[in-house]
Amino acid sequence: MTRFAPSPTGRLHAGHAFSAVRAHDFAASRGGRFLLRIEDIDQGRSRPEHVATILADLVWLGLDHEAPVFQSARRERYAAALDTLRARGLVYRCFCTRAEIAASQGAPHGGEPVYPGTCRRLDAAEVAARADAPHCWRLDMAMAVALAGPLLWHDHGHPVAAMPAAQGDVVLARKDAGTSYHLAVTVDDAAQGVSDVVRGIDLFAATHVHRLLQALLGLPTPAYHHHPLLLGPDGERLAKRHGAPTLAALREAGEDGRAFADALREGRLPTGFSTANA
Known part of the structure; x- marks a missing residue:
């Protein structure tokens, strides 16, 4: 499929x-x-x-x-997946704007700056004080990678070692949407029983993140065919x-x-x- x-x-x-x-x-x-x-x-x-x-x-x-x-x-499905990750302490609120993130970085990574983890370092009291402010939810990539351990996925039948850490603490729920591309796609491919993902090579890097989310959420991994x-x-x-x-x-x-x-x-x-x- x-x-x-x-x-x-x-x-x-x-x-x-x-x-x-x-x-x-x-x-x-x-x-x-x-x-x-x-x-x-x-x-x-x-x-x-x-x-x-x-x-x-x-x-x-x-x-x-x-x-x-x-x-x-399908927003309820995405919210449930986010709740699962939140209960395990794998996501955190991020209050930074795009301008702030861009200003904090030197050279961009793949066209977008990698998030420097600013809000990951906030203490609980500050997060609680700002809880009602606009925020997204980010994956604590280092913690997630350590928990999941080594992962593989297959592209055109060839094994690929998942290396999601290069993407940094990716957004899993946007301020304006309640989810993100990474989370929604991972949840939907599993829920719909997609066995083979055929898509452009421009999404190859994203697949590393999706493989990690599959492991964290206990979801099956489809075969990938990037063209x-x-x-x-x-x-x-x-x-x-x-x-x-x-x-x-x-x-x-x-x-x-x-x-x-x-x-x-x-x-x-x-x-x-x-x-x-x-």
Whole structure:
């Protein structure tokens, strides 16, 4: 069983199609199920019209899927997982703003500064005094790694040693959402019985964190299949924020979606496009 899990914060582009086709075909070739999960925990940016467009795009591509599941309807599951970690003393409140975190760091790590653990060092009295202030919940990475011990996961069948510590004390519950990508994805993949995760290599680093959370929460570990990213004519990975050409635009221009999907399967990329493993 595989899944395609887009966020409805914008329209899908060819990079999404590249990933969706791979996930769909992996399941179809094995007689498995292909799930659609709408990752709409960011209610400030998620839009119903983008959900409608996602559904239309998948029909256009000829990718049959099961009825979509919405993360916004699963908050109780994420809260329960966070409570489990909180009861074990593995998470702590963080009151820092993004600006404060950025200012405390020199060079960014992977585009984002690694959290320096400022609030981990607060004493109980100060935390209690600020408990009503806006805060997120972070994983005490050092404690979690020590508790879990050595971990492995598999990518394309090859063992990978999990090294989540490089990500620092990641956020497990955002101030505005009650959960985070890391926690929600880990909980949902287990709850939905996803056996194989087919997704872009840009999420390879996140998998180290997800493997740790699986161990801490007693959840099964799916097999992972990270694939290359689709790059545009400028050599940059396709992204909503960079104005990548959308599938809706192709559809509205009269392009044949099934033919477009077949071309991606066969490695016939749009003119000027390429793939990269980073």
